[in-house]
Amino acid sequence: MTARIDKCFASCRAENRAALVIYSMAGDPDPETSLSILKALPKAGADIIEFGMPFTDPMADGPAIQAAGLRALKAGQTTVKTLDLVRRFRADDADTPVILMGYFNPIYVYGVGRFLADAKSAGIDGLIVVDLPPEEDDELCLPTLAAGLAFIRLATPTTDDRRLPAVLANTAGFVYYVSITGITGAATPDFRQVSDAVARIKRHTPLPVVVGFGVKTGADAAAIAEGADGVAVGTALVNAVKASLDTEGRATSKTVESVAKLVEGLAAGVRSVTKAKAA
Amino acid sequence: MTAQPQPNTFRAGPDERGHFGTFGGRFVAETLMPLILELEQAYGQAKSDPAFQAEMASYLTHYVGRPSPLYFAERLTEHLREVSTASGLSGGAKIYFKRDELNHTGAHKVNNVLGQILVARRMGKRRIIAETGAGQHGVATATLCARFGLDCVVYMGAVDVERQKPNVFRMKMLGAEVVPVQSGTRTLKDAMNEALRDWVTNVADTFYCIGTVAGPHPYPMMVRDFQCVIGRETREQMMQAEGRLPDSLVAAIGGGSNAIGLFHPFLDERQIEIYGVEAAGHGLTHLHAASIAGGRPGVLHGNRTYLLMNDDGQIQDAHSISAGLDYPGIGPEHSWLHETGRATYLSATDDEALAAFQLCCKLEGIIPALEPAHALAKVIELAPKKAKDHLMVMNLCGRGDKDIFTVAEHLGAAM
Numbered sequence: 001m002t003a004r005i006d007k008c009f010a011s012c013r014a015e016n017r018a019a020l021v022i023y024s025m026a027g028d029p030d031p032e033t034s035l036s037i038l039k040a041l042p043k044a045g046a047d048i049i050e051f052g053m054p055f056t057d058p059m060a061d062g063p064a065i066q067a068a069g070l071r072a073l074k075a076g077q078t079t080v081k082t083l084d085l086v087r088r089f090r091a092d093d094a095d096t097p098v099i100l101m102g103y104f105n106p107i108y109v110y111g112v113g114r115f116l117a118d119a120k121s122a123g124i125d126g127l128i129v130v131d132l133p134p135e136e137d138d139e140l141c142l143p144t145l146a147a148g149l150a151f152i153r154l155a156t157p158t159t160d161d162r163r164l165p166a167v168l169a170n171t172a173g174f175v176y177y178v179s180i181t182g183i184t185g186a187a188t189p190d191f192r193q194v195s196d197a198v199a200r201i202k203r204h205t206p207l208p209v210v211v212g213f214g215v216k217t218g219a220d221a222a223a224i225a226e227g228a229d230g231v232a233v234g235t236a237l238v239n240a241v242k243a244s245l246d247t248e249g250r251a252t253s254k255t256v257e258s259v260a261k262l263v264e265g266l267a268a269g270v271r272s273v274t275k276a277k278a279a
Numbered sequence: 280m281t282a283q284p285q286p287n288t289f290r291a292g293p294d295e296r297g298h299f300g301t302f303g304g305r306f307v308a309e310t311l312m313p314l315i316l317e318l319e320q321a322y323g324q325a326k327s328d329p330a331f332q333a334e335m336a337s338y339l340t341h342y343v344g345r346p347s348p349l350y351f352a353e354r355l356t357e358h359l360r361e362v363s364t365a366s367g368l369s370g371g372a373k374i375y376f377k378r379d380e381l382n383h384t385g386a387h388k389v390n391n392v393l394g395q396i397l398v399a400r401r402m403g404k405r406r407i408i409a410e411t412g413a414g415q416h417g418v419a420t421a422t423l424c425a426r427f428g429l430d431c432v433v434y435m436g437a438v439d440v441e442r443q444k445p446n447v448f449r450m451k452m453l454g455a456e457v458v459p460v461q462s463g464t465r466t467l468k469d470a471m472n473e474a475l476r477d478w479v480t481n482v483a484d485t486f487y488c489i490g491t492v493a494g495p496h497p498y499p500m501m502v503r504d505f506q507c508v509i510g511r512e513t514r515e516q517m518m519q520a521e522g523r524l525p526d527s528l529v530a531a532i533g534g535g536s537n538a539i540g541l542f543h544p545f546l547d548e549r550q551i552e553i554y555g556v557e558a559a560g561h562g563l564t565h566l567h568a569a570s571i572a573g574g575r576p577g578v579l580h581g582n583r584t585y586l587l588m589n590d591d592g593q594i595q596d597a598h599s600i601s602a603g604l605d606y607p608g609i610g611p612e613h614s615w616l617h618e619t620g621r622a623t624y625l626s627a628t629d630d631e632a633l634a635a636f637q638l639c640c641k642l643e644g645i646i647p648a649l650e651p652a653h654a655l656a657k658v659i660e661l662a663p664k665k666a667k668d669h670l671m672v673m674n675l676c677g678r679g680d681k682d683i684f685t686v687a688e689h690l691g692a693a694m
Contacts, residue, residue, distance in 0.1 A: 056594045057468060057579060059475045060308040066462055078591045104306060105578045109592030131578065133312040135296065135305050156310040158482055163313060181310055182480040 002150045004097040004125050005173040008047050009208045009229060018225035020270045021210050022046035022263055023101065023234030025068040026053060026085055027077025028241055033251040034072070037241070037259050038089045042096045044260040045267025048210075050128065050232065053082055053102030060130045062185035068238040071249060079110050083122040090123030099152060099173075101128040104140065112140055116147040126150030126173045134166045141170050150174075155201055157181050157193075164204050174208040174230065175201055182213065185235030189214045195227035218269030225273040233266055289546035289621050292612065297496020297582075300618060302611035305495040307581045310479045319497040321402045326504070334397060339508065342426070343389050347509075348378045349516035349672070354642040356662075363663035372665035374658060375525070376645070376675040377513050377541065386648065386677035387509060387537040388419040388490060394505035395488045396423040404486035406430040410474040412439055412467035412533070413602035414446025415648075415677060416490030421455035431455040434473040436466040439602055446681055464596050467606050471580055491534025492610030495581030499610050506540025513672055514544055521670055527552035529661070530674040531654040532624070533568070533604035535613045537676035546621060554661065555613060556654045558599035559626035566598035569626040570609040571617050584611040600629035600685060601649035603677070627656035633689055635659055636679065648677030649685065 012019040022041050027034050041049055054069035054077050061069075086098055100119065107115050107129065119127070126149050132140055134153070144151040150173030158181060159167050168175065177198060179189035189211075198209045211224045212232030224231045240262045244255040286292075292299045305315060325331040339345040352374045360371030379387040392409075399407060407429050411417030417433040424431035433450055437459040440447055450457050463469035471494075478487045492499045492506075517525050528545060530538035532555040545551050560567035567573055570585040577586040579594060587595040587607035597607040616622040627635075635655035639647045647655065651674060658673050665671065679686070687694050 055592075056463065057472050059472045059580070060310075060479060062476075063462055070463070073593060103578075105586075105588070105594070106592035108578055108583075109588065109590070130308050131306040131581075133305065133307060133309050135312065154309045156308075158310050158313045160313065167309065178310065181482045183476045186480065 002125065002173045004095065005048070005150055008097050009174070012047060016275045017273065018228055018270050018275065019047040019210065019230035020045055020221070020267050021048040021050060021212065021230050021232040022237060023050040023052055023232065024237055025065065025072055026051050026082040027072035027075055028068045028238070029071050029245055029249060029251050030075045031077065031081055031085060033255055035085050035088055036256045038085065039092065040256050040260045041263060042093060044263035046096070046263055048097045048099065048230065050099045050101045050234065051082065051086060053079065053100055053106060055103040055106060058103060060183055062183040062235060064185045064235045064238050064242070068241065079106050079115070083118050086124055087122040097125040098123065099126045099128055100124055102130070104129050104131050107140060112143055116143060116149065120147055120149060124149065126152050128152045128154065128176060130154065134169065137170055145170060145172060152176055154178050157197065161200070164201065168205045171207060174210050175205060176232065177201060177209055177211045177228070178213045179211050180214050184213055187214055188216065188220060191223040194224060198227045218265040221266045221269035222272050225270045231270055237262060285619060289616070289619070290543060292615070293496060293500055297500070299612045299615035302576070302584050302614040303496055303499060303582050305581060306578050306583070307495045308479060310482065314478070314482055315495050315497065322398055322497055322501050325398050325401055331397065331401070335394060338393055339390070343383050343393060344381065345508065346512045346516070347381050349513055349520060350376045350378050351520070352376050352643055355639070358642055359659065359662045360667065366663060368663060370663060370666045372527070372662040372669040372671040373667065374662055375517070375670065375672045377509060377672055379509060379537065379674060379676045380648065380678035384415070384419045384422050385680065386415045386419070387506060387540065388416045389422070390508055390540065391490070391502045391505040391536060392416070392419040392423050392488060394501070395486070396427055396429070399429070399486035399488070400427060402486065404484060406432070406481065406485045407488050408432045408434065408474050408477050408485055409488045409490060410434045410467065410470040411490060412470070412605055413681065414439070414443040414450065415603060415681070417455070417457070418446055418449050418453070420488050421450040421453035424455065425453045432477065433457050434460050434470040434477070436460050436470045438465045439467065439470070442685070443602060443681065466596070468594065475580070491536040492539050492612060493534045493580055493582060493584070493608060499582065499612055502536050503539045503543060503612065506536050507543050509537065509540035509674060510542065510544035513541060517670065517672070524548060525551060525670040525672045527554065527661070527665070527669065527671045529554045529556065529654045529658050529671065531556050531604065531650045531676065532609060532613060533558070533606050533650065534608070535610040537674050539610060539612055541672070541674045542622060553622040554657060555622055555624045556657045557609070557624060557626040558601055558604035558653055559628040560598040560600070562628055563626065566596070567626070568597035568599040568604050568606060570607060571614070571624040572626045574607070576614065579608055582611045584614045585609050585617070600632060600689065601653065603648070603650045604653065625657050627653040631656035633686065636686060645675065646679035647675055648679045649682045650677055651675045
């Protein structure tokens, strides 16, 4: 059920490197450009795509991702359209895992059962829903696992050893370690502490551990890649989209190209680190 | 509307997971989860500690100025009896005001803030953050932080900073840092988002003092408990004044903390009618802030409750003349009381609230806040239809000094 995700981590492991996980906001700045970005990501070196579901009130995100979501909503993005973009991406790409990342309300309003059926048929591999801790597993996590999709949980610096088993219990695909206490796009993490935290999580689970929040450059990615199975980057990409827009907020000929260039740099960073062969 | 089962008691909620029926819960990022569990534990210990209760009681008496009077609004009663007679009913309820506008800082907000600040001190937290809309909760938080020597940061939508300048200045005088929030729609919901972002970032030393009965469990329960002093006093005072309990209760609802504080101690006397009044703004088919009348269940700011949103689950802007009611949600316990039918939720428009505001000034010599003016607008409708021995209590939860500029603008008066 997590076949595409498992296969992706296995092939990265075979290359003795970490996976590059790239976040892009669905429908930013418009649906067609968003699809072009989606298609460009694997070619530029992204191994896994986190596709952001826009929400008006993203309480765990920084200003860059919130603004990207509002741009997408302004351009008319909806949950139906987000699923449709993935369906169109999947028509040309059978291998790259696509994880939807967002907040619960749009899914709840869409209807959990209908959402899971539509997400699965669109070719989505898993979900990351920021405002659903293990205490609310009945809402979406358990139905997601039952539907055969991965539910990827966030572990954070405040998740201590006592709590970690509960956080990992119903996690599938991989674990997403939030490297800082804070919002997306904020402080750069202390790489030493991150590496200790990843080691701590790995003592509790055989799942791959991906690290995100605050990773901005190829050098950051390389530093994280030392200890983690994957590196996630979001705000930097969203900023690249924003910087490429014209004064009216529309995509330009540079939009897809500048995103691809950023991802190539990050991919080079990740690939610059050869990891010790797993035992 | 989904009919929810009728419980044996309406006062036992929430369950251990923070649910009132299907509402409430803990929909927060993992980073915050350990913090709200720690708060739940600390609050549970405080609640059962007689020393904490004694400390609360002492400050409520000597600092806040409780109990607030239960006042017979004689001229309003007479006026509405004339209205009743004119319509051929010869009734007109006897109307009492619970005078929470006489509290220190001018509203009910301080009851809750005092409780949370005392809990924060027990937890050893030195930095307090809060969100505010109209600024009343911000002022109350800044006040208690000054009193106890704590750092205070208040998040306020940039739009609200502009329209509530006197309160911004009050908070600054009291030593708080006021952060204008520029994200999203730059109003109360965005201030709450920004406060949550601060909390997620400063987990070690920071206590988030939420201003209403919303947010993740245990907030809706804890804030309600601190506000229940309103209803407990009302019970005693009404017994003294009339020798019996009231027949109906009326309160305005933004998030709903003053209302639940009045209602909760009476929930199990099922003969008592309970009315919450939401802000209908320009009218329910236009811009408004009535989550129950015009919204549907969804998940925001840590709980499931009635919300204003579009068909795709995106949160919509609320509108009310009263900045304190200008929120696209409502406390989860109210959503549950609505679905069980225990409380009735009405709404009053900006214009109805303005008319009630003026009537209160002229007949009772009390300038009410625009929030309770919404409740008063429905008292004006309900009271003439009741018999003369019907006892109606309205929570006059805030005073109107802060609103005189807004009212002047709407009446076209130059200040």
